[in-house]
Every structure is written in structure tokens, then in C-alpha cells.
Amino acid sequence: MRTIRFLPIFAAIFFAAALAAQTPLRVAAAADLQPVLPPILAQFQHATGIRAEATYKSSAVLTSQILNGAPFDVFLAADFSFPQRLIDARAAQGASAGQPILYAKGTLVLWTRNDAHLPAPSLDLLRGPALHRLAIANPQSAPYGRAAVAALHSLGLYASLQSRLATAENIAQAAQFVYSGNADAGLISMTSALTPQLRQAGRYFILPRSLYPPLRQGAVLIQATHQREAAQKFLNFLLSPAIQAQLAASGLTPAH
Amino acid sequence: MDWQALALTLRLATVTTAILLAVAMPLAALLVLGRGRWRAALEALATLPLVLPPTVLGFFLLVLLGPRTAIGRAITALLGHPLAFSFSGLVVGSVIYSLPFAVQPLVAGFAAVEPGLVDAARLLGAGPVRLVRTLFVPLARRSILAAAVLTFLHTVGEFGVVLMLGGDIPGSTRTLSIVLYNQVEAFDYAAANRTAAILLALSATALAAIYAGSQLRGGRRA
Numbered sequence: 001m002r003t004i005r006f007l008p009i010f011a012a013i014f015f016a017a018a019l020a021a022q023t024p025l026r027v028a029a030a031a032d033l034q035p036v037l038p039p040i041l042a043q044f045q046h047a048t049g050i051r052a053e054a055t056y057k058s059s060a061v062l063t064s065q066i067l068n069g070a071p072f073d074v075f076l077a078a079d080f081s082f083p084q085r086l087i088d089a090r091a092a093q094g095a096s097a098g099q100p101i102l103y104a105k106g107t108l109v110l111w112t113r114n115d116a117h118l119p120a121p122s123l124d125l126l127r128g129p130a131l132h133r134l135a136i137a138n139p140q141s142a143p144y145g146r147a148a149v150a151a152l153h154s155l156g157l158y159a160s161l162q163s164r165l166a167t168a169e170n171i172a173q174a175a176q177f178v179y180s181g182n183a184d185a186g187l188i189s190m191t192s193a194l195t196p197q198l199r200q201a202g203r204y205f206i207l208p209r210s211l212y213p214p215l216r217q218g219a220v221l222i223q224a225t226h227q228r229e230a231a232q233k234f235l236n237f238l239l240s241p242a243i244q245a246q247l248a249a250s251g252l253t254p255a256h
Numbered sequence: 257m258d259w260q261a262l263a264l265t266l267r268l269a270t271v272t273t274a275i276l277l278a279v280a281m282p283l284a285a286l287l288v289l290g291r292g293r294w295r296a297a298l299e300a301l302a303t304l305p306l307v308l309p310p311t312v313l314g315f316f317l318l319v320l321l322g323p324r325t326a327i328g329r330a331i332t333a334l335l336g337h338p339l340a341f342s343f344s345g346l347v348v349g350s351v352i353y354s355l356p357f358a359v360q361p362l363v364a365g366f367a368a369v370e371p372g373l374v375d376a377a378r379l380l381g382a383g384p385v386r387l388v389r390t391l392f393v394p395l396a397r398r399s400i401l402a403a404a405v406l407t408f409l410h411t412v413g414e415f416g417v418v419l420m421l422g423g424d425i426p427g428s429t430r431t432l433s434i435v436l437y438n439q440v441e442a443f444d445y446a447a448a449n450r451t452a453a454i455l456l457a458l459s460a461t462a463l464a465a466i467y468a469g470s471q472l473r474g475g476r477r478a
Binding site: 058060061063064085132133135138140141165166167168169176177180181182183 | 318319322323324328337338340341419423424425437438440441442443
């Protein structure tokens with residue numbers, strides 16, 4: 001009798017232990033996905049029962065961690081070059097053509113705080129002397145940083161702005177530099193600009209897409225994964241029309 | 257090799273060490289000579305940066321001392337620019353971050369001074385300033401050297417605060433540890449090796465020098 005009464009507790013403990021023992025799907029995600037991915041991971045778990053966790057860093061940092069054996073199952077980069085590097089090193093698998101899988105395209109925006117005492121963000125703001133500090137992501141390690149530098153070169157403004165750049169480790173940190181008011185403008189990802197906090201605190205200007213090479217964001221399956229099936233399911237989920245529409249609402253351009 | 261970053265790192269470490277010795281010596285004397293409850297609180301406060309993640313410090317400096325708070329605006333008005341992304345910002349961060357590395361050896365050294373000597377000096381009318389100048393400093397020379405070297409090296413090796421606060425600006429906030437990080441990120445492992453070797457050699461040599469020095473003194477004393 002007493003055992004029966006405790007049965008649900010035992011069952012609960014057993015269930016919890018089993019749940020804890022199952023390793024989640026580990027997603028290495030480019031920093032521009034930080035505002036976008038959490039609800040998608042929750043929906044994925046709701047739809048499939050697979051728990052997924054994400055780590056957000058610059059694409060270069062994640063690439064070098066994966067090359068050195070970091071236990072990720074999927075890598076969502078902010079461009080094609082970093083996942084391609086993993087494919088070339090046989091550390092990851094993309095589409096059948098040996099290329100990463102396009103899951104979205106990124107958009108670069110110029111963002112300023114409302115209380116920065118600057119004119120509305122525009123190309124003229126970049127040209128003028130009002131700007132003291134422009135936050136960008138590291139062009140070597142973050143595709144958005146590379147796009148920012150390319151855009152400044154296209155505008156012929158790189159030389160004049162170079163000494164006024166504050167370089168962040170990744171694009172989320174670039175957004176944080178300008179959101180915290182320490183830099184007065186930033187070339188950041190539209191995904192950050194569309195978060196409730198940044199929407200409320202400032203304004204953005206979409207940089208003409210002709211100014212920088214398209215930010216084609218590529219995904220790969222990590223070769224060493226023990227959860228290939230779950231990882232593939234996650235990629236399919238990411239490419240499904242519903243989720244692609246959701247990406248479009250959060251500042252990314254759908255893949256197709 | 258990024259000589260500019262090496263020079264900047266050494267400059268940051270030198271400025272930080274100079275400021276910290278000036279701050280930490282009276283602080284350590286206060287901790288050794290002081291009585292009462294505030295002493296424990298002050299010591300805890302002075303040790304806090306040792307256990308606090310550098311990200312906490314970086315966050316405070318970036319947000320609380322940034323242009324969105326009153327203190328931050330005052331600093332910005334004073335300096336003409338925000339503390340972040342500037343050499344002076346890194347100095348402020350380093351002084352706080354390395355404080356325990358200056359205070360701890362000094363407290364240990366000052367506390368090891370014969371209490372009889374301190375009492376005698378006090379009876380003869382020496383005030384705290386005189387106590388420090390004529391008693392603590394000459395007798396705790398080794399601890400002062402240790403404090404200086406540890407502060408210097410800890411600042412050379414500083415990374416988290418610089419990453420959060422620096423903005424990677426060549427010549428003003430791009431230190432060697434950031435250069436190393438960038439090189440690893442750029443997959444330039446050969447360059448990263450060289451940078452790491454310099455950091456390692458710098459630290460190992462300086463530490464070996466103080467330990468050799470203290471052995472020599474210990475030998476003489478015995």
C-alpha cells in the first residue's frame with residue numbers, strides 16, 4: 001500500500017532522471033540569431049519533443065570551436081564561408097553539392113538611440129562629422145562586421161570613419177555597444193534592431209543592399225554528431241514555411 | 257608581431273601598477289592598523305574583484321559609467337568622451353580588476369612587521385603616515401615588489417574586461433590578449449603562437465625574477 005502511494009513520486013523521479021540523461025540537441029548559432037532563435041527552439045521542442053539548446057557567438061569563434069571538437073550538432077552561421085570551411089575540413093556536412101544549406105539572408109542596419117542627439121539614421125549621418133563612435137562587429141570573425149566594412153568601403157567612407165570605429169567581438173555585442181549609449185551609432189543586424197528593447201530605444205535605417213555582398217546564412221550538420229536524425233529534423237523545421245515566415249518577421253530574409 | 261599592441265599592453269600595465277601602488281599602500285596600512293567592523297567590510301570590498309567575474313566589472317563599467325547614467329554623463333563631460341573604448345577606460349577597469357593583487361601582498365607584508373616595533377613607534381608619537389613611510393615600506397619591501405609584479409602581470413593578462421569595454425581600437429584598447437583572441441578567430445594559429453609565447457615568456461620571466469629575489473633574501477636572512 002505504502003509503495004503504491006509513493007509510486008507516482010518514483011515515476012516522477014525516474015522520468016526526470018531520464019529527461020536529464022538525454023542530451024539536448026546543441027545548436028551553434030551566429031550572434032545575429034540571438035533574438036530570433038529561442039522561440040523557434042521552443043516551438044521545435046513542442047512539435048517534436050526534442051529539446052534543443054543554442055550557443056550564440058561570432059561565426060568564426062564557433063567555427064574554430066567546432067574544428068577543435070566542440071560538441072555541437074548543428075551550426076547556423078551568418079555567412080557561407082565559415083560553414084564551408086568546416087565542410088572542407090570534413091568536420092561538417094551541408095547539402096549534397098558540398099555547400100552549406102541556405103536558411104536565411106541577413107540585413108544590415110544603421111541604428112541610433114533616440115536620445116543620442118543625432119539626426120535620424122541615414123547615409124548622411126555616416127558621412128557627417130556628428131558621429132563620434134560607430135560600433136561594428138569584428139570584420140575578421142563576424143560576417144556582419146565584414147558586411148559593415150564592405151558597405152563603408154562602397155560608400156568611400158572607410159578611411160574617414162576608421163578611427164571612429166569601435167569593434168565588437170560579434171554583432172550582438174555591437175548592438176549592445178550602441179544600445180548602452182557608449183557608441184552613438186552602430187551597424188548592426190536587423191534582428192537586433194527589431195527586438196522590443198531596441199525598437200523602443202532607437203531608430204534604424206536599412207542600408208541599401210547594393211552596398212555589401214549578400215549575407216547568405218548557411219547551416220551545416222556537424223560530422224561528429226550523435227544525433228544526426230534530430231539535427232536533420234531541426235534543419236527541416238528551420239526551412240519549413242511557417243518558421244521561414246517567422247524569420248522574415250524578425251529581420252531575416254527567407255531563404256527562398 | 258603586433259608591436260603597437262605590445263607597447264599598449266605594457267603602457268596599460270605600467271600606468272595601472274603606478275596608480276594601484278599609490279592607492280593600495282594607504283589602503284593596506286588602513287587594513288593592518290584599523291580596528292572595528294568596517295575593517296572587515298573594507299577588506300571584503302578590496303578582495304571582491306578577485307572573485308568577481310570580469311564580465312560583471314565590464315558590465316558595470318559599460319552601463320553604469322556609460323552615458324546613460326548621471327555618473328557616466330559626469331565622467332563623459334569630464335573626459336570629453338565616454339569611458340568605454342578609450343585607454344583611460346581600460347585604466348579604470350584594470351585598477352579595479354587588479355586591486356586585490358596589489359592589496360593582498362601588501363597586507364600580508366605589513367602585517368608581518370613586528371607588532372612590538374609598531375607599538376614602540378606609536379608610543380614615540382608616530383602617526384599612521386610616518387608608520388607607513390619609516391616602518392612598513394622599508395620592512396615590507398619584498399611584498400611591495402610582489403604587489404607591483406603581480407599587478408603588472410595581472411593587467412597584462414587581463415582579457416574579459418578589455419573585451420567588454422575596449423572596442424578593439426588599435427593603439428588605444430587593442431591589447432595583446434585581444435590580439436591573440438583575434439588571431440585565433442582568424443585561424444592564424446602561427447601568429448597566435450607567437451603572441452601567446454610572448455605573453456607566456458613575459459609572465460614566466462617576471463615571476464621567476466621575484467621568486468629568485470625572494471630566495472636570495474631568504475638565504476641572506478637565514
